[in-house]
Structures are given as structure tokens and as C-alpha cells.
Amino acid sequence: MTFKVQCRFLLVVAALLVMTLFLPLCANATHNRAGEITYKQISALTFEVTVITYTAITTDACPAWTADRPELDIEWGDNTVSTLIRSEKINLPDCYRRNKYVGQHTYAGPGIFRITVEDPNRNANVANIPNSVNTLFAISTTMIIDPTLGLNNTPILTQPPVDKAAVGQVFVHNPGAYDPDGDSLSYKITPCREENGAPIPNYSYPPASNFIRVDAITGDLIWNTPMMVGIYNVAMLIEEWREGVKIGEIIRDMQIEVFDSGNTTPQIDLTALDTTYGSHDSICIEAGTWLKFDVEATDANNDNITLSAYGAPFVASSNAPAHFEQTESQAGYAKGRFDWVTSCNVVRKQPYILNIKAQDDNPIVNLVDLKSIYITIVGPAVQNLHAVPSANFITLSWSQSVCENVVGYNIYRKIQPSGFVHDFCQTGVPSSTGYEKVGHVAGRENLLYVDRDIAQGHEYCYMVCAVFPDGAEGYASDEVCTSLPMGLPTMTNVSVLSTSRATGSIYVAWVKPDDAELAASSAPYKYVIFRSRGFLGDNFTRVGEVEGLDNTEFTDNNVNTVDYPYTYKIEFYGTDNGESVLIGSPSFASSVFIDLTQQENSVKVRLRNNVPWTNYNYEYYRYDSLTDTYNVIGSTTDKSIIDSNVENGHEYCYYVKSYGRYSLPGFPEPLENLSQQVCKLSVDTVAPCRPEITVTSICDSAYNLIQWSVPDSCNYDVDSYTLYYTPVLDGEYQVLSTFASDVTEFRHYPNDRMAGCYYISASDPNGNVSENSMVSCVDECSYYDLPNVFTPNGDGINDYYHPIGEYKFVEKVDMTILNRWGEVMFETTDPDIMWDGRNKMTGTYVVPGVYFYICEVYEQRLTGLEARHLKGFIHVFRAEEVNQNHD
Structure with a gap:
């Protein structure tokens, strides 16, 4: 049994005034002040964990007797425990000792694991911990x-979790957290923890004249201001995020000593920083830049000031770490210089946080001011970007990045120039410029990209950015623009002339090639027209041809324009030595195709198309039977509208006209194209809104209270609710019950466990069923508790040790009772236990005293039969000995 268990054992005994000879060993064993757990991943399932604790020590200057921990137990979160041997101890000023414990552990497989270290001895007289x-x-x-x-x-x-503050002075502390993987960090204040990681009962945050909080972004713990002298503990929750997904957290316990002093906090002044690269507290520079600046601090009491700095820049690169030194010092004033020769190796998405610290040397208490500066290191812009057009594609080329850690390049494109020039803190190409990412080239040495998804008639502009290992992008290259030569026809129209399944027709038109681009070809010329069902142009069939350069129209007849959209392409042919020769084929274009969706007293009209020009407006038409005409009901850039002026049970017919253009001059404008005409009977096909569900376990009464609701804005047509249930995670859901629309709660009394998962759906009178609610699971009731007092004295009262009251849903237990030397007194798998107080080996009654139990309780939970770990003490009392022989 470890010292941790033994000492807790004795504390309980002392509290009951039993076995008083052990009381001096632990009564004043004040100890732990602060601590944290961190880890490094060695391989897929193996981790090296470091535990740091700050404890009170006993010296001539610190006479209070304290406990010491040459070793600590660590719970790995997978139901295993190890003992870590202390590898380092450093005695610090003010009665502190820094202890370091290191160990490795290999997990069986993926999962979520909470690593925990507990110690029975927190230091005495912490004002906000009872x-x-x-x-x-x-x-x-x-x-x-x-x-x-x-x-x-x-x-x-990088900063220890112990600090000092003064009454009436703003206190700021920062943990100096740096993530070696470049992940994002967020911060919260949280209560200190006790056994099993639970918040300490009746814990309170340190009292403040204004507030105490943690800045979620910077990690600054700000206490504005301490009100009373004393020792206070707070905990900081540091969360780690990768691509928006939480991947871990640290709960760090911190101690702050508050003194009464006439001292005032020194003040750091960052206004001397050059704002060329950003602001006073946020700097962006290109990798390779030598960053250097001065900071100043003053003290109203004319105390001497020590300026220092810590944080990510000092540990980001072993080859070229940052450097800080104090350059001036006099009464009430100090100045320091920060410099960092940056390199490509420190380029990353997340900024580096530099913490500047000013500490005075007041003899009563040293006060601190803290300022955080964000430093973002950005990769250099790609150089020498060129765009060379061919008949129907553009080839981009650029120079290799000077950064050897570049993993590739992102390619961005837009129609027509943007004039974008990045500022110091803009990486990549912002979407506000109108640019879209159209490609990626992997590898630093790959310096070409061919863009084939383009058409005649537009000026295409490009920017390229280098990409680094964590996905960070460098500055954007200069913008380059070009267009395809006009040596091919350019599509302008694919417009539905008539709507029919058998006799529909579509008008197709194009602009002829530029005569100047045809010098190498000879007449006669012809255009061959191809058609493909759908928008993708993946199955073309020849449907006709047109002779002559100036004949640029074609009508495609007898096609089903009711059910399908169509895509057309033109092949352009010239003549060479009397033979017809393909000169080329421009980008294809599709018809405008609409579909209708019935909604509650409305119809949604949605259009789709795929064209090489830019559509800038759509007019939506609806048929009016009174005038026998189609009238405009909406004009918008959106590819859908909702027609709310309808009634269920009536038929409505629609079509759309699109308006488009090319960005280069010399083309007809606007380019007008019609969709097919389509009609739909308006019926209610809209389901009720998704219900919201809450489940609360009423443990004392052994039922789960399920409550649900639908937002007031859309619950008017709910006719019924259907509730589903499974007793286990990933189980098959069964219908538990169906309820009328006016019922919004249900009490469920489960048979074999309180745990369970529920969801509910809503239905309307037309049979439309809502999306299922979120699944809500509960597993919070436990009905198996053990007493801590037992009196086997033969009086017929409390002669057997058994659970408190009636228990439920327990299959079995593994119960072991030990004496203070770790010897087993009793074992059973019976949930009733029924220990009569006898030693299992001798059959005699045990002596009065304190005994330790370990019990695995196998209960029906959400995951099935699950073991719950209990441990505690049993105080055996007896008015007189029942047997002359004892263990």
C-alpha cells in the first residue's frame, strides 16, 4: 500500500479519535501547492508523461512539518495505475519545492483517457478551499x-503555477503555453479538483473587487483586484484544438499568495514598438526577417525593475531561438531589447505568443506587470509567376520557394483583376478578393500548373501561395492575368424554345472565331454540334452540323425538354489539302433547368446550369391563368426563390430567364437563355420542425423524465409525437410510446437499469415526419453505497456489513476488505456482502479500528455491464470483545 493510501487512512482515524497514536504523523502534513501533467507522444500508443508539483518544504526558514513524496501514483485513465519515482527536486525561495516525475505508458488502442494524479495533502490555510x-x-x-x-x-x-499578488493591485499571470505541434489553445478558469477529479465541494473563486477571469485567447489570468491577504488556489483549463476539433485538455492547479503592501504594480509600455509590421501587440513578419524592438517599464514607487520575456519564440527553434536582455536599469525605469532572427522553420498558422514581464524588487512583495505580443511568421511570397495561354488551356509557372520546408503550392483564380496586394498580416488569398482556390501542386520542386477548366471570352487572373507542413500559407504572389486566344468559336446560347417530352426544341448559338486567328487555316469551315444529357458533358452524341464561318446558330428539335437538361459543344473544322481538319472545340454550355419543391403553402423554384459565361441575373416567371401569360415574380442573382403566394391544392407553372456576359469586350450582351416550363401541384410535403428533447434522471424515484418541444414558429401542424428508446449505447431503438400533440413529457420507469438513450420525432396530419431529435442519453444514477461504520458486537443490530438501503441494477461485486497492513480480512462477490466482522483466515473477529475496502461494483450501464470502482474506510466498533482471540 502506498504512502498516499496510508496517510489518508490515518487522517480518517485521527478525525474519529481512534488509534490516536498515529495522529502526529499526518495532522500537520501540509504539502501540495500547485501542479500540472503534460505528455509527449513517443509512438502511436506510447506516451511519456511528466508530472510537475510544487510543494511546501521543511527548512530552518520554513519550520512547519510537511509531507514529502519521493514517489506518486498515477492513474492512466485505462483502469491501470503506476507508481512514478521522483526524478528531480529543486528547492525554491519562499518555502517551495519543484518536483518532477516522469513515466511512460502504452495504451491498448485508441480512445479518450484522463490521466490523474492525486495526493492527500494539500497545503493548509488556503483561503478559498474549506x-x-x-x-x-x-x-x-x-x-x-x-x-x-x-x-x-x-x-x-513555460511559467510555474505559483505567483504573488498584492491587495488592491491588478494581478496578471500567464502560463506561457506553447504548443509544439502548432495546435490552437484556449483557456478557462475552473474550480480546483479533489478525489476522482471532481470539483471541490464549496470551493469559491478568490474574492475580487471587480472580477477574476481568464482570457480565453491569451491565457492571461486577471484578478482585478485581490481584496484580502492570504493563500488562494485556482485552476486553469487549457484546451487544445486541431482544425476545430478538441484533441485534449490540461487542468493546472495554481497557487497565489496575496500580501498587504503599499506597493504598486510596475507598468510595461509597448508604444515604442514599430507598427510597420502590425500593431503594438500583434506583429506579422516574413520568415527571414530579423525582428527586434525595445520595451520599457516604469514603477511609481521608484523600485528597481527586472524585465524578462518568455513564451513560444524562445523554444520554437533550437537553431535560432529568440533572445531578450535588459539594456537599461535605474530607479523606477527599465528598458529591454527583444530580437529574433526568424527562418522558414518557424512558419506556422498559429501566432507565437511572447510574454513580456516586469517585476519590481519591493521588499514586501514583488509585483508584476505582464503584456502579451502575438508574433506571426509568414512564408515568403512565390516569385516570378507567369501565365501562358494556349488554344484552350493556360500554363502557370513560378520559381521554387526559398523555404526548404514548403510542401506544395495553392493556386487561386478569378475572372478579371482584383488589384489585391497583401498587408503584413494577410496570408494566402482572402475570399473577399473574389479569388477561388482551383488547384494544388504537391512538392516544393513542382513548379507548373495547367488550368484547363477555362473558356474563351474571359480574362483569367492568378495568384500562387506556398504551403507549409501545418497547412499555413505564405504571402500571395503578384497577380498575373491573361486570356485564351479567340481562334475558336465561343458559346453564347443554349435556350429552351419549347417544352415537350417528344417535340421539345433548344436554340444553340455561338460567336465565330476571330479572323486574325485563322491565318493558318483555310475555308470552307464548318461547325459540328454535339449534345449530352445532363450538365457534365460526359456522353456527347453528334446532332448536326452548320456549314460556313458566319453561320452560328442551330436548333435542336424533338428532344425531351421536360425531364432533362442538355449540354452542347461545338467542334470547329477547317480545310487542309481538301480534307476537313479539326481546329478545336471550345468549352461546352448547358441549358437552364429548373425543378420545383412543394413546401407548406409555398413552392421553391431552383435552377441549375453549367455555362462558360457569367450569369449575373435571373428572372423568375409564373403562369397566370386569368391572362394566359407568364409574369415576372422575382429578379435576383440567386439560383432559387420561394413563391409564397400559393395555395395547397392548386397547380402552378414556372420558367426562368438567365442574363449573362463575358468579361472581355466584343461579345453580345446580355446573353439571354430560357429554361423549360415546369408545373407542380402544391401540396403539403413539409414535415414539422425537429423537436428538442431533454432527459433527466430522477434517481430517488427511479424514473427518467423525458420532456420535448417544437419551436413555436413551426409547431402549428404537429399531430403526434413518437418516442424511441434503447437501454444501451449503439443499441437498436424501439418505439417506446406515441403521444398526442398536446403531450410534452413522459415518465419512463426502466426495468433493468436507469441508463438509456432517447430520441423523438413529430408528425403532421399528412404523414410528414420531422427529422429525429438529437439523441439524449442518461447514465447518472447509482444505487450502491457502502457505510463507513460497522458494529459486529452480537446485539443483533448492525452485526453484518452490507450496502446502505436498497440497491438496484447490480449484477455482482468484487469486494476486498484489508487491515492497515494490507492483509485481506474478507472477500466476496455477493452484492449484499454480509461480512460478520471475522478474519477470513482465522475465523475470529477483527480488532476494533479502521479498515480499507476496495470494491468493483458491476452495474447495468449505458455500455452494458460496467464496473464502478469504490474505495474507502470501514470503522469497526465493538462495546466489548466477542472473542478472546483476535487477528
Whole structure:
């Protein structure tokens, strides 16, 4: 049994005034002040974990007797426990000791694991923790092992979790967190923890004249302002994020000592920073730049000031770390210089946080001011971008990036120039410029990209950005623009003339090639027309041809324009030595095709098309039977509208006219094209809104209360609700019950467990069923509790040790009771236990005293039969000995 268990054992005994000879060993064993757990991932399932604790020490200057921990137990989160041997201890000023424990662990597979370290001895007299000396100290770190996320390491915390403050002065502390993988970090204040990582009961945050909080972005703990002298503990929750997904967290326990002093906090002044590269607290520079600037600090009490800096820039690169030194010092004033010769190796998405610290040397308490500066290192812009057009594609080329860690290049394109020039903090190409990412080239040495998804009639502009290992983009290249030569026909029209399944017709038109581009070809010329069903142009069939360069129209008859859209392409032929020769084929274009969706008292009209020109407006028409004409009901750039002026049970007919243009001059404008005409009977096909569900376990009464609702804006046609249930995760859901529309709650009394998952759906009178609600699961009731007092004295009262009250849903237990030397007194798998107080080996009654139990309770939970770990103490009392022989 470890010292941790033994000491807790004795504390309980002392509290009951039993076995008083052990009381001096632990009564004043004040100890843990602060701590944290971090880890490095060694391989897919193996991790090296480091536990750092800050404890009180006993020296001539620190006479209070304190406990020491040469070793600590660590719970790995997978139901295994190891003992870590202390690998380092450093005695610090003010009665602190920094302890370091390191160990490795290999997990069986992926999952979510909470690593926990507990210690029975938190230091005494913590003002905001009731009875702190007898309150267990706990810290934890949660890891997610997921092969899809890749390897992960916790943030590195560069500042110790112990600090000092003064009454009436704003206190600021920053953990100096740096993530070696470039992941994002967020921060929260949270209560300190006790046994099993639970928040300490009746814990309160330190009192403040204004507020105490943690900046979610910077990690600054700001206490504005301390009100009373004393020792206070707070915990900081540091969350780690990758691509918007939470991948881990650290709960760090921190101690702050507050003093009463006439001292005032020194003030850091960042206004001397050159704002060429950003602002006073946010700087963006190109990799390779030598960043250097001065900071100043003043102190109203004329105390001497020590300026220092810490944070990510000092650990980001072993080859060229940042440097900070204090350059001036006099009473009430200090100046320091930060410099960092950056390189491509430190380019990343996330900024580096530099913390500047000014600490005075007041003899009562040293106060600190803290300022954070964000430094973003951006990759250099791609150089020498060129765009060379061919008959129907454009080839881009550029120079290789100077950064050896570049993993590829992103290609961006838009029609017509943007004039975009990045500022110092703009990486990549912002969507506000109108550019879209159209391609990616992998590898630093691959310096060509061929863009084939283009058409005649437009000026295409490009920018290219280098990409770094974490996905960070460098600055955008200069903008280059070009267009395809006009040596091929250019499509202008694919317009439905008539709507019919058998006799529909479509008008196809184009602009002839530029005469100047035809010098190498000779007449006669012809155009061959091809058609493909759908929008993709993946199955063309020849449907006709037109002789002569100036004949640029064709009508395609007897096609089904009711059910299908069509895409057309033109092949352009010249003559060479009397033979017809294909000169080329321009981009294809599709017809405008619409479909209708019935909604509650409305019809949604949606259009689709695929054309090489730019459509800038759509007119929506609806048939009016009174005038026998189609009238405009909407004009918009959107590819859909909702016609709300309809009634269920009536038929409505629509078509759309599109208006488009090419960006280069010399083309007809506007390019007008019609969709087919389509009609639909308006009926109610809209389901009720998705219900919202909450499930609450009423443990004392053994039922789950299920409550649900539908938003007021769309619950008017709900006719009934159907509730579904499964007792286990990933189980098959069964209909639990169906309810009328006015019923919004149900009490469910499960048979074999309180755990379960529920969801509900809503139906309307027309049989439309809503989307299922979110699944809500509960698994919070436990009905198996053990007493801590037992009196086997033969009086017929409490002669057997058994669970408190009636228990439910327990299949079996593994119960072991030990004496203070770790010897087994009793074992059973019977949930009733029924220990009569006898030693299993001797058959005699055990002596009065305190015994330790470990019990695995196998209960029906959401995951099936699951073991719940219980541990605690049993105080055996007896008015007189029942047997002359004892263990």
C-alpha cells in the first residue's frame, strides 16, 4: 500500500479519535501547492508523461512539518495505475519545492483517457478551499488517441503555477503555453479538483473587487483586484484544438499568495514598438526577417525593475531561438531589447505568443506587470509567376520557394483583376478578393500548373501561395492575368424554345472565331454540334452540323425538354489539302433547368446550369391563368426563390430567364437563355420542425423524465409525437410510446437499469415526419453505497456489513476488505456482502479500528455491464470483545 493510501487512512482515524497514536504523523502534513501533467507522444500508443508539483518544504526558514513524496501514483485513465519515482527536486525561495516525475505508458488502442494524479495533502490555510489541509489535491490531463488526428503532444507550460499578488493591485499571470505541434489553445478558469477529479465541494473563486477571469485567447489570468491577504488556489483549463476539433485538455492547479503592501504594480509600455509590421501587440513578419524592438517599464514607487520575456519564440527553434536582455536599469525605469532572427522553420498558422514581464524588487512583495505580443511568421511570397495561354488551356509557372520546408503550392483564380496586394498580416488569398482556390501542386520542386477548366471570352487572373507542413500559407504572389486566344468559336446560347417530352426544341448559338486567328487555316469551315444529357458533358452524341464561318446558330428539335437538361459543344473544322481538319472545340454550355419543391403553402423554384459565361441575373416567371401569360415574380442573382403566394391544392407553372456576359469586350450582351416550363401541384410535403428533447434522471424515484418541444414558429401542424428508446449505447431503438400533440413529457420507469438513450420525432396530419431529435442519453444514477461504520458486537443490530438501503441494477461485486497492513480480512462477490466482522483466515473477529475496502461494483450501464470502482474506510466498533482471540 502506498504512502498516499496510508496517510489518508490515518487522517480518517485521527478525525474519529481512534488509534490516536498515529495522529502526529499526518495532522500537520501540509504539502501540495500547485501542479500540472503534460505528455509527449513517443509512438502511436506510447506516451511519456511528466508530472510537475510544487510543494511546501521543511527548512530552518520554513519550520512547519510537511509531507514529502519521493514517489506518486498515477492513474492512466485505462483502469491501470503506476507508481512514478521522483526524478528531480529543486528547492525554491519562499518555502517551495519543484518536483518532477516522469513515466511512460502504452495504451491498448485508441480512445479518450484522463490521466490523474492525486495526493492527500494539500497545503493548509488556503483561503478559498474549506479545510484545505484535509482536502485531497488532484490534477489531470485528458488525451484523445485517434489515428485520424495524427500524433499529438500537450502544450509546454513555460511559467510555474505559483505567483504573488498584492491587495488592491491588478494581478496578471500567464502560463506561457506553447504548443509544439502548432495546435490552437484556449483557456478557462475552473474550480480546483479533489478525489476522482471532481470539483471541490464549496470551493469559491478568490474574492475580487471587480472580477477574476481568464482570457480565453491569451491565457492571461486577471484578478482585478485581490481584496484580502492570504493563500488562494485556482485552476486553469487549457484546451487544445486541431482544425476545430478538441484533441485534449490540461487542468493546472495554481497557487497565489496575496500580501498587504503599499506597493504598486510596475507598468510595461509597448508604444515604442514599430507598427510597420502590425500593431503594438500583434506583429506579422516574413520568415527571414530579423525582428527586434525595445520595451520599457516604469514603477511609481521608484523600485528597481527586472524585465524578462518568455513564451513560444524562445523554444520554437533550437537553431535560432529568440533572445531578450535588459539594456537599461535605474530607479523606477527599465528598458529591454527583444530580437529574433526568424527562418522558414518557424512558419506556422498559429501566432507565437511572447510574454513580456516586469517585476519590481519591493521588499514586501514583488509585483508584476505582464503584456502579451502575438508574433506571426509568414512564408515568403512565390516569385516570378507567369501565365501562358494556349488554344484552350493556360500554363502557370513560378520559381521554387526559398523555404526548404514548403510542401506544395495553392493556386487561386478569378475572372478579371482584383488589384489585391497583401498587408503584413494577410496570408494566402482572402475570399473577399473574389479569388477561388482551383488547384494544388504537391512538392516544393513542382513548379507548373495547367488550368484547363477555362473558356474563351474571359480574362483569367492568378495568384500562387506556398504551403507549409501545418497547412499555413505564405504571402500571395503578384497577380498575373491573361486570356485564351479567340481562334475558336465561343458559346453564347443554349435556350429552351419549347417544352415537350417528344417535340421539345433548344436554340444553340455561338460567336465565330476571330479572323486574325485563322491565318493558318483555310475555308470552307464548318461547325459540328454535339449534345449530352445532363450538365457534365460526359456522353456527347453528334446532332448536326452548320456549314460556313458566319453561320452560328442551330436548333435542336424533338428532344425531351421536360425531364432533362442538355449540354452542347461545338467542334470547329477547317480545310487542309481538301480534307476537313479539326481546329478545336471550345468549352461546352448547358441549358437552364429548373425543378420545383412543394413546401407548406409555398413552392421553391431552383435552377441549375453549367455555362462558360457569367450569369449575373435571373428572372423568375409564373403562369397566370386569368391572362394566359407568364409574369415576372422575382429578379435576383440567386439560383432559387420561394413563391409564397400559393395555395395547397392548386397547380402552378414556372420558367426562368438567365442574363449573362463575358468579361472581355466584343461579345453580345446580355446573353439571354430560357429554361423549360415546369408545373407542380402544391401540396403539403413539409414535415414539422425537429423537436428538442431533454432527459433527466430522477434517481430517488427511479424514473427518467423525458420532456420535448417544437419551436413555436413551426409547431402549428404537429399531430403526434413518437418516442424511441434503447437501454444501451449503439443499441437498436424501439418505439417506446406515441403521444398526442398536446403531450410534452413522459415518465419512463426502466426495468433493468436507469441508463438509456432517447430520441423523438413529430408528425403532421399528412404523414410528414420531422427529422429525429438529437439523441439524449442518461447514465447518472447509482444505487450502491457502502457505510463507513460497522458494529459486529452480537446485539443483533448492525452485526453484518452490507450496502446502505436498497440497491438496484447490480449484477455482482468484487469486494476486498484489508487491515492497515494490507492483509485481506474478507472477500466476496455477493452484492449484499454480509461480512460478520471475522478474519477470513482465522475465523475470529477483527480488532476494533479502521479498515480499507476496495470494491468493483458491476452495474447495468449505458455500455452494458460496467464496473464502478469504490474505495474507502470501514470503522469497526465493538462495546466489548466477542472473542478472546483476535487477528
